[in-house]
Amino acid sequence: MNKGKNIWIMVLLFIGVVGFLWIQLVVLPSKKQVEERYAHEQMNPLTQDFNYIAEYESEYLGDNSNTVNLFRSLPMSQDEMTFQLFPEELVVEVHYPSSLSESVHSTMTTDKDNEYGQKEDLIAHRTLLYNATAGFALIKNIDQLTFEFQDSTFDFKRSDFKSMYSNLDQLLDEDTWIQEVQQPLQNDQYVEKTFKGLAIVH
Structure with a gap:
């Protein structure tokens, strides 16, 4: 037993x-x-989950912490980034502590990260278009976004993105975001043509 x-x-x-x-x-x-x-x-504009950033939707950029957290959640984010918000002018400036090339490389953690674009400029332009679209779609009253690097600055206007998408609010659906924002960005020619038409380069 x-x-x-x-x-x-x-x-x-x-x-x-x-x-x-x-x-x-x-x-x-x-x-x-x-x-x-x-x-x-989440650091790749082609694979970022829309739900990862959807929580930052807001009517006003005056909610400083919400606006900052949105841009810290987007691709090419860096811990040392700083921000300037101008609520009266409806402008948001994102300041990167490095050059454009260094900022691109800072988000690459493996040698295969070039899989979503062979050239640094292409990766940067794709990411900036994505981040600007997210900024205008989620923060409803931003009129201008400025991304400033140590060697270059890029301005984007809400009016241009409204002309391209007709209605930015319609993008705030996961399936629509994938179809209208992420899928077109897979096309290199689309990226370069759209960037050239939308970005004001300094």
Whole structure:
């Protein structure tokens, strides 16, 4: 009787040890990999989850923390970025602490990050178009966005984006965001033509 009981105890201990090892060696590492991959995707304008930034939708740029947090959640974000908000002029300036090229490379964590664009300029233009679209669509009263790097500055006007999309509010749907914003940005020619038509370069 005791022998049979001891066998069951050993079996249960074995199952417990195997289960513990399974969780530690398989489940938790897999979960961590998924989380790391998701975080990495948020720094790519072609793969960012719209729900990752949708919470920052606001009628006014005067909500400083909300506006800043939006741009810190967009691709090419850097910890050392600074911001200037001009509520009366309805202008937001995003200041990067590095050159455009360095800012592009700061968001690359693997050698394969060039997969969404072969040239630095193309990656930068795609990202700036995406970030400007997000800024105008989510913060309803921004009239101008300025992205300032150490070696260049780019201005974007809400009126130009309204002309391109007709209604920016319609973009605030996940499927529409993918179809109207992210999918066109996969086309390199579209990116360069659109950037040339929308960006005011200093």
